[in-house]
Amino acid sequence: xxxxxxxxxxxxxxxxxxxxxxxxxxxxxxxxxxxxxxxxxxxxxxxxxxxxxxxxxxxxxxxxxxxxxxxxxxxxxxxxxxxxxxxxxxxxxxxxxxxxxxxxxxxxxxxxxxxxxxxxxxxxxxxxxxxxxxxxxxxxxxxxxxxxxxxxxxxxxxxxxxxxxxxxxxxxxxxxxxxxxxxxxxxxxxxxxxxxxxxxxxxxxxxxxxxxxxxxxxxxxxxxxxxxxxxxxxxxxxxxxxxxxxxxxxxxxxxxxxxxxxxxxxxxxxxxxxxxxxxxxxxxxxxxxxxxxxxxxxxxxxxxxxxxxxxxxxxxxxxxxxxxxxxxxxxxxxxxxxxxxxxxxxxxxxxxxxxxxxxxxxxxxxxxxxxxxxxxxxxxxxxxxxxxxxxxxxxxxxxxxxxxxxxxxxxxxxxxxxxxxxxxxxxxxxxxxxxxxxxxxxxxxxxxxxxxxxxxxxxxxxxxxxxxxxxxxxxxxxxxxxxxxxxxxx
Numbered sequence: 001x002x003x004x005x006x007x008x009x010x011x012x013x014x015x016x017x018x019x020x021x022x023x024x025x026x027x028x029x030x031x032x033x034x035x036x037x038x039x040x041x042x043x044x045x046x047x048x049x050x051x052x053x054x055x056x057x058x059x060x061x062x063x064x065x066x067x068x069x070x071x072x073x074x075x076x077x078x079x080x081x082x083x084x085x086x087x088x089x090x091x092x093x094x095x096x097x098x099x100x101x102x103x104x105x106x107x108x109x110x111x112x113x114x115x116x117x118x119x120x121x122x123x124x125x126x127x128x129x130x131x132x133x134x135x136x137x138x139x140x141x142x143x144x145x146x147x148x149x150x151x152x153x154x155x156x157x158x159x160x161x162x163x164x165x166x167x168x169x170x171x172x173x174x175x176x177x178x179x180x181x182x183x184x185x186x187x188x189x190x191x192x193x194x195x196x197x198x199x200x201x202x203x204x205x206x207x208x209x210x211x212x213x214x215x216x217x218x219x220x221x222x223x224x225x226x227x228x229x230x231x232x233x234x235x236x237x238x239x240x241x242x243x244x245x246x247x248x249x250x251x252x253x254x255x256x257x258x259x260x261x262x263x264x265x266x267x268x269x270x271x272x273x274x275x276x277x278x279x280x281x282x283x284x285x286x287x288x289x290x291x292x293x294x295x296x297x298x299x300x301x302x303x304x305x306x307x308x309x310x311x312x313x314x315x316x317x318x319x320x321x322x323x324x325x326x327x328x329x330x331x332x333x334x335x336x337x338x339x340x341x342x343x344x345x346x347x348x349x350x351x352x353x354x355x356x357x358x359x360x361x362x363x364x365x366x367x368x369x370x371x372x373x374x375x376x377x378x379x380x381x382x383x384x385x386x387x388x389x390x391x392x393x394x395x396x397x398x399x400x401x402x403x404x405x406x407x408x409x410x411x412x413x414x415x416x417x418x419x420x421x422x423x424x425x426x427x428x429x430x431x432x433x434x435x436x437x438x439x440x441x442x443x444x445x446x447x448x449x450x451x452x453x454x455x456x457x458x459x460x461x462x463x464x465x466x467x468x469x470x471x472x473x474x475x476x477x478x479x480x481x482x483x484x485x486x487x488x489x490x
Contacts, residue, residue: 070140078102180228
């Protein structure tokens, strides 16, 4: 996708094959494949090994020779693009910029063009590779700015920095705010870690412009946050950073996408959480679609097409890049690929398949909300929005899983999956039964029957007033994928 984006913008492309020192490398074969993608000659593809250093000097020389020099007006009002930011405990926000026009100097007052916030430049410099203060940054130069700001939201990636005394009139073009595509609830296992999780998310937002979050409460999981991500990989990386860098134990709910629900009264509701799904009469539901490109050896074409069609995909085309490698294009619902699609693709292609996708509008779909109920009470953490054809499979899977995970009670516990008021699947956790006849060593059968009837009445009363407490371990196991469990074991 990035290659095609660069080609659409007429950028200079230098084709490079890396890791050619590996025994299984086939540079001639893949050079021809790469050349056919960009319309060049296989001899122009550079062969590089970062491990041995082979070809690195040639690559650096070619970058200097072929890539155009930065273009900008040194006398125009200063404009610099923020491309990264990090939070330093002692110095506050460290902002990395590329100057496009004008110059920036220390002790000047600068302005962020999107927020109109103003700051004094306490330090400006370059990284070579250690941060080194300088007398300023000019056109085409890349460096860092330190303003002493502690609020992570005031230094947004993609914003334009200008001089307050001589401000620019227009922000730098070409940067679009990243829109979150996948949403998941993050909850601390220990409720006292909620403030720590909030502070951690705030700091991660500093250098991750695509990350958005808002507080939410679950009756089952307590206080947490609804977090938006670019995709499943973004979700996994963010969760791993939260657990590793901030020592948090988290549980994440199944990932969802944003649905556009139109009610019969023409009111439009955007839903990112199954608990927000409207219960009134619905006219239509639109779901986000993606244009997916899959590269794989041609021996796996049948398995890939079977997988995509099972996920409601529509084929868009297929091209053979070489005699044994194929590119397959599908249009798929985003909800069908955010959970386990890539894992299954890797499994079906023995690890040789690759997936790339981009947003491709929306489409009307027959979607329903499946609720999971214990003892007649809805458990919001297990609810899901799914296609009507897959609702039954989800209900059977979740009720079966919960039957194995929830401990037996003194009374029978029904586990039901429902669409609205219609039950589509059910499992029951059998009651623990005490042997009330153990003390009877004989005697009249009516006495035994009386004891059994008394026990039956007691169980009936308990079922009417009893509540089922779902242990935390059951929530974790039910909401965790098999892959995540395998990682935890390792």
